[in-house]
Amino acid sequence: MTVHDALFACLGLISAASAICAVTTRQIVHAALWLTVCLATLSGCYLVLGAELVALVQLLVYVGAVVVLVLFAVMLTRAPIGRSGDHDAPIMTRMAALVIAAATGGLLFSAFVSAFGTRRARIDSGTTTDLAQNLFGRFAWPFEVVSLVLLAALVGALAMIGSRRSGGGR
Template sequence: MTSLDIAFLATGAITVAAALLAVTTRHLVHSALWLVLALGGLAGCYLVLGAELVALVQVLVYVGAVVVLVIFAMMLTRAPIGPSPDHSTSRLHRLLAAVLGAGVTALLLAVLLPLGGEVVARTPVSTTGIAEDIFGTWVWPFEALSLLLLIALIGAFAVSRLTRPAGEVRR
C-alpha cells in the first residue's frame, strides 16, 4: 500500500463521515457546514488522484457557489437554526429511509465490486483535455447551472421580503 493509497483512504473516510453527518444532523446550518467538509474532502480525493482541475472546479462550483447559496437562502428565508418539530419525521420514516439507503448501497456494491478485479489499461488524461470537455462539450449545462443558482438566490431574496398580515404569526 503506497502513501497515495493511504492519503486517498483518509480523505475518503473523512468525506464519507462528513456526508453521513450532513444528512443525519437535525441542525440545518450544521448540515450545510458538514456538506462543505464533504465536498472539500471530495476535492481532496480528486487531488490525490491527480485531477487538479477537477478538484479546483469542485471547490469553486460546489463549495464556493452551491453551499454559499444554500447558506444565503437559509439566512434570507429565516430558516430555523436549531431542530424544528415541523421538519422532523417519525421513527418509522427514518427506519424506512435507512432500509432503502442500505438496499441502494447493496445494489451498487453488487454491481461495482465485481468490476474492481478487472485490470483496465489507463490512458493519461491531461488538464487540457478535461478543460476542453468541461468548457467545450459541457459549457451550456455549466452555464445553465450558474443561471439556475442566480435565479434561486433572487427567489430566496424575494421570499425573504414578503410581508405578512399584522395578525399572522410565523411558526
C-alpha cells in the same frame, strides 16, 4: 499499501463520516457545515488521485458556491438555527430511508464487483486541453442556459422573500 492509499482511505473515511453526519443531523446550519467538510475532503480525494483540475473545481464550485448558497438561503428564510420539530421525520420514515440507502449501496457495490472484480481498471484520462475544448466548445450553450436558470431561481427567491417581508405574501 502506499502513502497515497493510506491518505485516500483516511480522506474517504472522513468524507463518508461527514456525509452521514450531514444527513442525520437535525440542525440545518450543522448539516451545511458537515456538507462543507464532506465536499472539501472529497476534493482531497481527487487531489490524491492526481486530478488536480477536478479537485480545484470541486473546491470552487461546490464548497465555494453551493454551500455558501445554502447558508445564504438559510439566513434569508430565517430558518431556526437549533432543533426544530418541522424538520423531524418519524422513526418509520428514517428506517425506510435507511433500508433504501443500504439497498442502493449494496446494489452499487455488487454492480462494481461484477463489472470489475479484483482486476484494476485502466483509466484513460484526457488532458486539460480536451476538457477546455469540450466545455467552451460543445457545451458552452448548455452551461450558459443552466447559469441563467440558476440566476432566475435566485432572483425569484429574493422577490418572494421581499414580498413576504413587505406584507404582500401570506
